Amino acid sequence: xxxxxxxxxxxxxxxxxxxxxxxxxxxxxxxxxxxxxxxxxxxxxxxxxxxxxxxxxxxxxxxxxxxxxxxxxxxxxxxxxxxxxxxxxxxxxxxxxxxxxxxxxxxxxxxxxxxxxxxxxxxxxxxxxxxxxxxxxxxxxxxxxxxxxxxxxxxxxxxxxxxxxxxxxxxxxxxxxxxxxxxxxxxxxxxxxxxxxxxxxxxxxxxxxxxxxxxxxxxxxxxxxxxxxxxxxxxxxxxxxxxxxxxxxxxxxxxxxxxxxxxxxxxxxxxxxxxxxxxxxxxxxxxx
Amino acid sequence: xxxxxxxxxxxxxxxxxxxxxxxxxxxxxxxxxxxxxxxxxxxxxxxxxxxxxxxxxxxxxxxxxxxxxxxxxxxxxxxxxxxxxxxxxxxxxxxxxxxxxxxxxxxxxxxxxxxxxxxxxxxxxxxxxxxxxxxxxxxxxxxxxxxxxxxxxxxxxxxxxxxxxxxxxxxxxxxxxxxxxxxxxxxxxxxxxxxxxxxxxxxxxxxxxxxxxxxxxxxxxxxxxxxxxxxxxxxxxxxxxxxx
Numbered sequence: 001x002x003x004x005x006x007x008x009x010x011x012x013x014x015x016x017x018x019x020x021x022x023x024x025x026x027x028x029x030x031x032x033x034x035x036x037x038x039x040x041x042x043x044x045x046x047x048x049x050x051x052x053x054x055x056x057x058x059x060x061x062x063x064x065x066x067x068x069x070x071x072x073x074x075x076x077x078x079x080x081x082x083x084x085x086x087x088x089x090x091x092x093x094x095x096x097x098x099x100x101x102x103x104x105x106x107x108x109x110x111x112x113x114x115x116x117x118x119x120x121x122x123x124x125x126x127x128x129x130x131x132x133x134x135x136x137x138x139x140x141x142x143x144x145x146x147x148x149x150x151x152x153x154x155x156x157x158x159x160x161x162x163x164x165x166x167x168x169x170x171x172x173x174x175x176x177x178x179x180x181x182x183x184x185x186x187x188x189x190x191x192x193x194x195x196x197x198x199x200x201x202x203x204x205x206x207x208x209x210x211x212x213x214x215x216x217x218x219x220x221x222x223x224x225x226x227x228x229x230x231x232x233x234x235x236x237x238x239x240x241x242x243x244x245x246x247x248x249x250x251x252x253x254x255x256x257x258x259x260x261x262x263x264x265x266x267x268x269x270x271x272x273x274x275x276x277x278x279x280x281x282x283x284x285x286x287x288x
Numbered sequence: 289x290x291x292x293x294x295x296x297x298x299x300x301x302x303x304x305x306x307x308x309x310x311x312x313x314x315x316x317x318x319x320x321x322x323x324x325x326x327x328x329x330x331x332x333x334x335x336x337x338x339x340x341x342x343x344x345x346x347x348x349x350x351x352x353x354x355x356x357x358x359x360x361x362x363x364x365x366x367x368x369x370x371x372x373x374x375x376x377x378x379x380x381x382x383x384x385x386x387x388x389x390x391x392x393x394x395x396x397x398x399x400x401x402x403x404x405x406x407x408x409x410x411x412x413x414x415x416x417x418x419x420x421x422x423x424x425x426x427x428x429x430x431x432x433x434x435x436x437x438x439x440x441x442x443x444x445x446x447x448x449x450x451x452x453x454x455x456x457x458x459x460x461x462x463x464x465x466x467x468x469x470x471x472x473x474x475x476x477x478x479x480x481x482x483x484x485x486x487x488x489x490x491x492x493x494x495x496x497x498x499x500x501x502x503x504x505x506x507x508x509x510x511x512x513x514x515x516x517x518x519x520x521x522x523x524x525x526x527x528x529x530x531x532x
Binding site: 028139232235 | 300301302303304305306308310316327339340341342343344345346347348349351354425426427428429430431432434470471472473474490494495496499500
């Protein structure tokens, strides 16, 4: 099918399962932040689950259909309108040439994913179609959509997936965490601060990390300790010298020099993807 | 302490899909040797369920797929590999001899460093080019190259007020380290010179030019030669002296 961007939205990117395998050269795996939503959207349009999708944050695009096919919007923060008519949530919609699609912000959640039926003809870098921005540098500029661009997919006859394949997780702000490598740099009061209170997401928060409103102190004998740079992953909770906890997201740097207090469970990464500035979350230690 | 191999190793879970390996072999170079040997072995033997690794100084982060390998099984495997490491024959990475210009307009922090290190620019450049550097890690930015073995007389402070734009291919020093910036990016390290080619090429299959465990020497060239080198095809400039 073919869809042309009339407007692009604030930042609409192609995302897939990312490019694992390159952290030794400093390239984060990246990919869709909410994997559950991305895969569910693909499932709804009978695509292979790892097919690229559009990831939208804050403001969605307007598109015009040039060639018929199926689309599905899954995630948080947006509604899909076809010719002005709001579509049911988490369902595929057939659209025909000439139909107008608008993806409008709603108030819950942060990121939505639009699956488009067929095999995407897009540029890939290191086997992935995912956009990756480093500072102000786009490593795969073709993955950032502009008005006038056309999403072009080749229709494939993928067999329908069983409908019970991917139950969507209910939204929750409780994030399960494991102790991180420097967890013992916190004393009891530091642990209470990070684990027993709601934490608020603050600016700047993006695909690289969620910053929080915390002021956490390390154990007295560790306050002046300098760490030797060591590996970090998506979901690592780092503590800056100023006492701010930062939860790293999928586009984060691959090594860091701040103490790694906690590590979010892999399954929590999708929940984190739906948190925006002002939202609250609770970190809760697994097994406690 | 593994007495036959003279290093300490701890392998511990870091979340549900990674293991963190910390190595202590007495000093950074020796620890780094063990990290690199362990990493090579782990990657070469295509351990089932292994996704990717991040070597850095004295640690190795190992990402795995918990649906394909159990954390405890991989933990045992890493310890077994470590047991077999012979610290006397650690493979070297590529060796590079790189032309670099340390003159205006690339030596952005010349005046500040002459002040802080109480010496003249020529001595600083001579000291910098006199040693061989080791790539300890590539990260922070894709392709950002962390170099260890900076001569003591060049140890210096970071900028209090980091630059909003460090030009790509800049050579920088800060603390006890040197580094190479792959892109125009913000940065607080002291900029002393520049390479006449990119160190991260997006079009390449292996976009990062340098890898952990490579060795790098710098050769100072004049501004005239630098400008001439910039116009040559990249491939003619950046062949390693010796390949792994």
